[in-house]
Amino acid sequence: MHSPARVVLPKSEKNRKKILDANPKLNAAVTGKQLVPVGAEDIGVEAVDDYTLRISFSVPAPYFINMMPHQFFRALHQKTIEKFGSAWTDAGNIVTSGAFKLESWKHYDRIVVARDPMNWDARNVKLDRVVFYLLTENATMMSLYKAGELDATYNHTVPSAWLDVIGPLKDFMDAPEAAIDYYNFNTSKGPTADVRVRKAMNMSLDKKALANWRHVKALTAMTPDGIFPGYPQPKGDPFDPEKAKRLLAEAGYRDASGNFDPKKFEASEVELIVNPDANNLPYAEFIQAQWKQNLGVTISIRVMEAKTLSKTMSALEYKGVARTGYAADYMDPYTFLSIFGSTGGANNTGWLDPKYVALLEEANRAVDHQKRYQLLAQAEQLLLDAQPVIPLTVGTTRSLKKPYLKGFYPNPAMLHPWKYAFIERDSSKWDYGMPEMGN
Amino acid sequence: MLRFIIRRVIVIIPMLLIVVSLTWTLVRLAPGSFYTGEKKLAPAVEKNLREKYGLDKPWYVQYGKVLKNIARFDFGNSLKYEGQSVNQILLRALPVSATLGITAYLIALLVGITMGALAALKPNSWLDYASMTLAMLGISIPNFVLGPLLVLLFSLTLFWFPPALWNGFPSKSLVLPALTLSAIYIAYIARLTRSGMLEVMRSDYIRTARAKGLSETQVVTRHALRGGLLPVVSFSGPALAFLITGTVVVERIFALPGLGNYFINACFNRDEPLIIGIVAFIAISVLVFNLLVDISYAFIDPRIRY
Amino acid sequence: MSTENGNLLSVRDLCVVFKTEDGTVKAVDGISFEVKRGETLGIVGESGSGKTVANLSLLRLIPEPPGKIESGFIEFGGRDLLKLSQTEIRGLRGKRIAMIFQDPMTSLNPFMRVSKQLMEVTQLHLGHTKQQARAHAIKMLEQVGIPDAHERVDSYPHEFSGGMRQRVMIAMALSCQPELLIADEPTTALDVTIQAQILELIKHLKSETGASVILITHDLGVVAGMTDRVVVMYAGKLFEEAPTRELFERTANPYTKGLLRSVPDPTSEHETLYQIPGQPPDLAHLPPGCPFAPRCERAEEICRREFPPFVELTMSHRSLCHFANEIYAETKSAA
């Protein structure tokens, strides 16, 4: 995910222009952004008074309110940014409005935040200081946790291979996340240009088995199941190897008697590319084995370093299938469905259906919530029918927390409300297992 | 001597040029760039970015800029850490790597020379076999295996030292990374000391020293060590190179904010100025260090004159 | 007892073995000899005959392992050196018994100034302070004929020529006025004119200090000019012992005879030099009988079968040979 350095636009057009001119990156990012169309004369954002911000829309965009927690919409101190330029985020420079303020930031080491006495609610902030260690290796984090150097870990710290041991522990925090793992199909060339092949490859995967094996939830549609209350989520095709074979036979890979013949399938024209990070490789091997077992087709796996993979994917240079994933920017199905609303961004499949785009637009014009959800669900069904992707799994938090750390709950985006967290000295009040919200 | 030093310093310039050019080419050959992410950028965004960072200019203009930067020893700004100059980052990361590296090397000298000398004084004794077995292990166990093993033993079982993190010097958190990093040097130095000492102990002038009536300790400390440790001194040059590759891994395992960690991430991020800055810095250090080793020869061995 | 009969050193039945991959090698096999006070004893023998090993044993400087002094007595100043503690023997080394070695190029520590190497000895044994030791070092260098000694004393060994280095070695060895100086082929590595100078120097210093000298050499010419008595060694054994003059005139051993014949005679018309046929024996696989038998012109059946007896020809002349008496008689008639 690439986010522009910041979206801070002053009220006056003159100042705005000055900032945009000074920062071509920001300028370009704003220009390219579709969610909040920016006109030269009116960006639709104004400060009504010292405490009120008004944002006007040309479309209803009912999901917008869910976007507000995103870091794009943090209130910032304009003078600081003007004064320090790109160094405005350094400790000592940055001005924030939260319960904690930045004390120090050492790259690859730690970020220390301390209670801000100037905060309106400082009296109710319980922790004096929070230290975030900037660690990249999960194993390191697990060791530190075990050695008692950490009170809690980030999401996704527990490696899958350890789940059997860690899973039953009282410290283990596992809750679904608004993040999905899926594979892209290259719909622009090769066997995967044929929707029947795509559907067959999807249907021949036993996602439940994958999910059970990796202790995650299977992803059956393009949106995670059950995190958007009231959303009439459609379901993708179920696991059905026989139907998959029939579809492949229809697509032309058949012998004289009309049955599917794996030898006819151009397996050399399809490969699965993955970056070797996290659990991608074991996933890929599992899926490769499923295809082999259920279709008799061997798809080779190619490992590619992340940036190379991104580049190959966005240029649609890959053959067949490529691994990717997406984390929600805000809590609305649209965050996932919008991926395929254009060919830019994260849509690296080559698939674009005007009907789908029209449905999304219509949904976003709908003010009635339920109506909007129905339209989005129609769009999602259309997407699933066209199968430009193989949905795989829904992310889970998989983090750890010491029993004495209270007021701290599994959180999909690690946006923990730190001001409520505290250390409980009385061991009778400790959390054993996942804490119930609202305690 | 002065002429020798000047000559060697001049040689550094073309070497540096080659190293930097190769690095620059490799960075350019690697697919993707610092702004490549999972989401494709709008063409207008990409164009603007390329213009801002001068990536739209012909390659020789960009290359020229790199060379000019190096000539002024100012590598420009990092692409990833906006607003931070590469020099700032180097200054911040170097003390970490240097502390780790020097501590590791001092441990290695102390332990390695002791082990090697003991082995040499009693060749084929159990002491000799024990130290050489240890040395063999040190050479054959890669540090990405040794590190976690030490962590498992000393942090997660005995709870003596923290398993990661940087708390400056001196601190308990330095112990495990320094040990991990030093293992291979301990091994090399022990072996070099042993063979160097064995050779010296057989030499005629040691027999002369003994014939004078000196005690064995005097023979070793006054007469044998100096010649016996010459191989260790010449090893110190390449050791720095080893050290730098070693810190990359060890800093990663123990999550230390040193050059190695920055370097790995600079590569993943395609942060060209930072990559080139770190590579150039390392190249210069290696070359300068080798020069220092050569100069130190002249002080250790009076027969050598430049 | 030893002092009574004027012996400074008396070696009895010395055996030194080395454990090698080939098996155990008797590098020195039961040799006995004496050195009288003020006397110069020559030890000659082909390469590998055990001369160096025998003399290193006197200072207990045999590298252990692989070497080992298996048996024998080494009586020096009334005490058995083989029974001394490490500290006691170290107190003797460099003080009462000093040694100079074959190769002056490698026998000095290349990393240490000559001054320091010289001062070390007297600081150790004579308790000299730094200043005293330094003054003494300069004096010693002057004595061995090093010009500008007070300037050159701080040089490193590589700044001296080979001959000069051997002079430094001699200065070092004589620093504490030892009673016995062992010179192991002190001139082999030097060119001829320098050889003569060094030998002359040893002779001169000996006469000044009255020390006894053991001079090890291949060169019978050197033996003739320098020594009072000679010991001939072969394959770790003492083959003949005699006063120098007698040995040259009336040897009683075929091996010595061969050695004597191989000395170039400047007056001789013959161009080709005599050489003892064959090679020195492999000490790990000695033949039964006399070890020299396979190369001996006189060897008979008995020589190959039985180890020869030590024949005392006179009070001071002994030879290891089945036919010692016969040869002794022949050489007399020849002389």
Ligand SMILES: Nc1ncnc2c1ncn2[C@@H]1O[C@H](COP(=O)(O)OP(=O)(O)OP(=O)(O)O)[C@@H](O)[C@H]1O
């Ligand atoms: N360190 C050693 N290890 C094994 N064997 C040894 C060692 N030193 C000496 N020897 C054995 O002792 C024998 C005698 O050696 P030594 O050096 O005494 O001969 P040398 O008479 O001094 O000969 P040269 O005239 O060449 O100096 C050698 O042939 C060798 O077999």
Ligand SMILES: [Mg+2]
């Ligand atoms: Mg010898």
